[in-house]
Amino acid sequence: MRVTTLDRYDPAPGRVIEFVPSAATLTAADGTPASPVPPSLNQRFHLETERRQHDGPRHWLACAFDFEGDLGSSRAICPEALRQAFVHWVRRHETLRSGFRPAPDGEAIERFVLPAEAFDLEPREVGDYTTTDALRAYVAKRLDEACRALSWPSYLFAVVLRPGSATVFCGFDHCNVDAYSLAIAVRELGACYRAVAAGSEPDLPAVGSYVDFCALEQEVVASPPTRDDPLIRRWADFFAACGGTTPSFPLDLGLAPGERHPQGTDTRRLLDDRAADAFERACRDAGGSLFSGVLATVGEAAHRLGPGDELRLCVPLHTRHEERWTNAIGWFTTVAPLTLDITGGSGPGRPAESEEALESADAPEGEESAESAALSAFTTRLHAARTGFRTALDLARRPVAHVLAALGDEFTRTRDDVFMLSFVDYRRFPGSDDFAPANAHHLSAVTVADDAQFWISRTHEGLFLRSRYPATPAAEATVLSFADALGEAMTTHTRGPYRGTISAS
Structure with missing residues (x-):
C-alpha cells in the first residue's frame, strides 16, 4: 500500500458516483439517543481542535484502490453490488455508525450510535470528469466537505467508473480511523464486493467494536496519575x-x-x-x-x-x-x-x-x-x-x-x-499481496x-x-x-x- 498525499496521486478520469446515507438513515441518526460511551482520549483532543478551528485545515485519511473491469458491465461488478458492499461493511464496524454532536448543555460533546439495521446507502450520480486534475480537485473538495468530526457521516464513499476499470475512494475524518484501518478497508471492501457479486455472504473474521474499546479505555483512565507518578516524572524529563x-x-x-x-x-x-x-x-x-x-x-x-x-x-x-x-x-x-x-x-x-x-x-x-x-x-x-x-x-x-x-x-x-x-x-496485513495489483494507496x-x-x-x-x-x-x-x-x-x-x-x- 503506497503512502502519499492526494496531490501526488493520479487517478484516471471517469464517471463518479457517491454512496450517501438514505433519507431514512439520516432521520434515524437524528433521533438516536446519546451513548454513555464518551469519545476516546484521541477523539476528545481531535474534537476539541475541530471545535476550535472549525474552518481550519481538515484532518482526513483516505484510501483508494482499483477494481479491474467496467463496473456496470455484465463481466464485472455493478454499482449496486458496490453499494451493498459498503452497507454490509458499515454495519460490521460500529464506529462508522457512531457520530458526535454537542450535548444539550452546549458545552460537552456526546456520542450516538446508529443501530446496524437502520443504516443504508443510496447512489448519487455526480458526473463525468474528463481529466485527472479535475477529478483530483473534486475528490479533495468532497473529502474536505464530508470528513468533519462534528458532522455525520464524517466519511465519503465514491467510485470512479471507466471502461476496463474502476477506482474506489473512501475518506474518513481521523476520529474514525488510523493507518491500519485503511489497509483493513481495502481488504474487507474487496471481499464484501466479491461476495455480494457472487450472491453470497462475505466471509470475514469476527471483529470487535471500537466503541467498546473506548468504553474500556474510559475505565482504565478514570483515575489519572499525578505528577508524582514515576512514569509521569520520566515524561516530564523528556519534555524538559x-x-x-x-x-x-x-x-x-x-x-x-x-x-x-x-x-x-x-x-x-x-x-x-x-x-x-x-x-x-x-x-x-x-x-x-x-x-x-x-x-x-x-x-x-x-x-x-x-x-x-x-x-x-x-x-x-x-x-x-x-x-x-x-x-x-x-x-x-x-x-x-x-x-x-x-x-x-x-x-x-x-x-x-x-x-x-x-x-x-x-x-x-x-x-x-x-x-x-x-x-x-x-x-x-x-x-x-x-x-x-x-x-x-x-x-x-x-x-x-x-x-x-x-x-x-x-x-x-x-x-x-x-x-x-x-x-x-x-x-503483515492479511491480503497484502493484493495491494499492489489493486493500486492501493493511503492518501493524506x-x-x-x-x-x-x-x-x-x-x-x-x-x-x-x-x-x-x-x-x-x-x-x-x-x-x-x-x-x-x-x-x-x-x-x-x-x-x-x-x-x-x-x-x-
Missing part, C-alpha cells in the same frame, strides 16, 4: 529536554516561532524489495529488527547532518493488543516519547569518523577496516535504538492526555505539529505545517518514505538532505557481509 514542549526536528526549518507555512511533501522509495530484504537481514544479523534498524539509520542520517548526540521524537504505536481489535476499524493508536543515542559509539564530543575515513581501503593492520567500522557503528546505533524504544514503550503506558494534565504549566505547546516518525510494515490531505514529520512503510515493493514539512527554502533543503542521508545510510547497510546473499527470485 525538549525545552518544556514537544520534540522538534533538530535542524533549521526556516520558521520563526508561531509561524506555519503551506505543507511541502517528499515521497520516495528508499530501497527496492531486494535491497530492503538485505537491509532487514542486516538488522537481524546485528541483533535487531527492521524497525530498530530504521531507527538506527534515522539516527545515523541525523548525526551526519550534525544535530548533536541525541535525537528526541515521538513514535505512534498501535493499541490493537487483543485479537478482537485486529480487524476493527478505529483510531487504535497512542504515542511514545523516544530518545535515541545517535553517536554510533563515537561518544559525546567526539565526532564520528568522516566519510573519507570510512571509505578508506588501506586501514593499517590491527585497526578496523572501513567496512567493519561502519558495521560496528550501525550495530551500536541499532542496540541503542532497541534500548530507547523499550523505554518509550514503557512510558507509552501513560496516555499523553493524562501526562499533559499532570504536568500543567510545566508543559507549553509551541507548535501544532510534532517531530515524529511512523513505521508500518504492510506485508495537503495542509499547513510547522515541523517535519516522516512516514516509513515497508511493502512488497520495497521501503518507502513520505516526508511532510513547512515549504520554506530552508526546510526543503534540510528535509531533502535528511531523506538523502537516510537512503544512503540504508543502502550502505545492505552491503558488506551481506553481499551476494540477496535472492534472485
